[in-house]
Amino acid sequence: MVSSQAIEILQASFPPDRVALPASEAYSERNGSYASKLESDILPHAIFLPETTAEVSQFVKIIHPLVQEGDFQFAIRGAGCQPLPRCANIQNGITLDLSRLVGTTLDETQGIVRIPAGERWGSVYKTVQEKGLAVTGARSGNNGIGGLALSGGLSFFGTREGFISDNVVNYEVVLASGEVVNANRQENPDLFVALRGGGNNLGIVTRFDLRTFKQGNFWGGALFYFPASFGGQIDALVTELNKLDPSEETHIMISLFYAEQFSKAMGLDGAMGLNQAYYTQEVEKPAVLEPFTDIQPQIDALNSMRMTNLVDAAEEQAKQAMTGVRCAYMNTAVKADGPTLHAATEIFRPALEKVKSIDGMVSSFTMQPYPVSLLKRTEPAGGNVLGLDPADGPLVSILILLYWNNQTDDEVVLSTARGVIEAIDKDAAAKGTLVPYKYLNYAFDFQDPIGSYGQENKKKLQDASRKYDPDGLFQKGVPGGFKLFP
Ligand SMILES: Cc1cc2nc3c(=O)[nH]c(=O)nc-3n(C[C@H](O)[C@H](O)[C@H](O)COP(=O)(O)OP(=O)(O)OC[C@H]3O[C@@H](n4cnc5c(N)ncnc54)[C@H](O)[C@@H]3O)c2cc1C
Numbered sequence: 001m002v003s004s005q006a007i008e009i010l011q012a013s014f015p016p017d018r019v020a021l022p023a024s025e026a027y028s029e030r031n032g033s034y035a036s037k038l039e040s041d042i043l044p045h046a047i048f049l050p051e052t053t054a055e056v057s058q059f060v061k062i063i064h065p066l067v068q069e070g071d072f073q074f075a076i077r078g079a080g081c082q083p084l085p086r087c088a089n090i091q092n093g094i095t096l097d098l099s100r101l102v103g104t105t106l107d108e109t110q111g112i113v114r115i116p117a118g119e120r121w122g123s124v125y126k127t128v129q130e131k132g133l134a135v136t137g138a139r140s141g142n143n144g145i146g147g148l149a150l151s152g153g154l155s156f157f158g159t160r161e162g163f164i165s166d167n168v169v170n171y172e173v174v175l176a177s178g179e180v181v182n183a184n185r186q187e188n189p190d191l192f193v194a195l196r197g198g199g200n201n202l203g204i205v206t207r208f209d210l211r212t213f214k215q216g217n218f219w220g221g222a223l224f225y226f227p228a229s230f231g232g233q234i235d236a237l238v239t240e241l242n243k244l245d246p247s248e249e250t251h252i253m254i255s256l257f258y259a260e261q262f263s264k265a266m267g268l269d270g271a272m273g274l275n276q277a278y279y280t281q282e283v284e285k286p287a288v289l290e291p292f293t294d295i296q297p298q299i300d301a302l303n304s305m306r307m308t309n310l311v312d313a314a315e316e317q318a319k320q321a322m323t324g325v326r327c328a329y330m331n332t333a334v335k336a337d338g339p340t341l342h343a344a345t346e347i348f349r350p351a352l353e354k355v356k357s358i359d360g361m362v363s364s365f366t367m368q369p370y371p372v373s374l375l376k377r378t379e380p381a382g383g384n385v386l387g388l389d390p391a392d393g394p395l396v397s398i399l400i401l402l403y404w405n406n407q408t409d410d411e412v413v414l415s416t417a418r419g420v421i422e423a424i425d426k427d428a429a430a431k432g433t434l435v436p437y438k439y440l441n442y443a444f445d446f447q448d449p450i451g452s453y454g455q456e457n458k459k460k461l462q463d464a465s466r467k468y469d470p471d472g473l474f475q476k477g478v479p480g481g482f483k484l485f486p
Pocket of ligand 1: 076077079081117147154203206442
């Protein structure tokens with residue numbers, strides 16, 4: 001590794017606070033602030049903290065020859081909320097941490113919000129909501145921008161407004177050469193489409209410009225119930241998704257979950273049901289959500305269904321998120337088919353029994369619908385590389401989410417969860433309801449989200465890489481995340 005050489009050049013080229021070294025306060029704070037401890041366990045030789053796009057460009061110009069000459073490598077970090085180890089951090093290399101690129105601006109005339117790459121969605125929501133507007137972003141206000149806006153992404157408004165990355169109208173990108181370009185429908189349109197799913201493979205995005213839309217209060221929240229009725233939730237979800245004219249205002253997440261602390265406090269031994277349901281208009285208790293909100297028996301004290309707004313709803317989700325513990329996500333996608341989803345929960349339940357005594361265990365089987373209306377927004381928005389066709393919908397994304405405390409339990413937790421995903425894939429394939437798509441942000445290292453986009457889309461990404469990054473800087477130099485070439 002030639003990190004020491006890179007560190008010396010960076011220290012000579014930038015103000016001292018841009019390079020954080022191990023043992024410094026800045027290093028501990030930044031490296032300790034990933035969403036998953038699996039990422040914080042990784043220790044880079046230094047963290048580089050640029051404050052402007054020009055500094056990112058200068059960084060790339062400095063490190064590009066070092067990658068070419070030796071085995072120097074780096075990682076790109078937004079807010080560090082993707083749990084996948086190494087995707088945004090690097091052992092012994094340098095982590096480029098974009099957190100100081102901040103200062104969201106709203107252009108009301110053009111209906112665009114310009115978001116520097118170090119922002120978090122909660123602060124963006126405050127800026128737009130003051131003007132009666134909203135934008136598609138993470139449901140948790142604490143989440144970063146880059147991971148979502150480069151990979152699809154589900155927001156409260158996905159059913160009506162499409163994927164988060166389909167709402168990006170312009171990416172400001174530092175290419176492998178250090179040149180700063182815009183990618184939009186007019187300028188570098190092949191790069192624009194490739195960035196909508198390409199993750200960290202094509203450049204360092206320093207600013208994301210997203211379209212805004214009018215949005216008032218909306219209704220929703222979370223409610224907890226006893227899982228005897230969980231199967232009914234699947235049936236209600238499948239019925240709603242397969243209706244000829246389903247609502248474009250609903251956003252639903254249904255989880256079968258186990259939390260050691262929660263279960264102990266409630267004197268329970270098994271999983272609970274959690275529905276997070278929203279109706280994105282100012283309508284109290286809409287009939288379309290009743291199958292999800294009227295479920296019984298509920299734990300009334302934990303029901304937060306209310307008239308809310310974007311800032312408030314995203315704050316609630318941020319409070320529910322756990323940080324500073326070991327965390328992993330794995331996912332698959334299937335058709336909105338009742339038998340497939342019922343079978344998937346029956347695969348999850350016995351696996352949960354295997355891991356639920358593990359210290360700090362929180363585990364969830366979460367279903368997130370991809371309605372046809374979401375998939376239909378891609379084409380008019382200019383396309384992406386996700387390989388999802390409205391004709392194949394509606395779909396349901398299945399996320400297995402796990403939190404636990406100790407490294408000694410990593411292997412059993414990760415292999416059990418992998419076994420669940422593989423068994424669900426096998427069962428769905430046998431039923432003819434498996435969908436190849438794997439959401440990049442929820443994928444674990446044994447999965448292949450880029451390949452899941454299909455041959456044609458993978459080729460588009462590879463072509464864009466050859467054109468905009470001919471030396472393969474973001475392939476060889478940035479090993480974390482999911483890469484384009486074998
Ligand atoms: C509590 C919680 C809530 C979540 N809620 C949602 C949700 O509502 N909807 C949803 O779809 N997903 C959600 N996710 C998943 C989330 O989308 C991903 O974790 C996402 O990657 C986080 O973005 P980030 O910028 O913090 O990513 P990081 O962890 O910083 O980076 C993720 C990947 O993106 C790359 N990257 C980041 N920024 C850039 C950039 N500017 N240029 C180039 N590459 C970049 C990194 O190199 C890395 O490979 C949630 C996750 C958590 C932990």
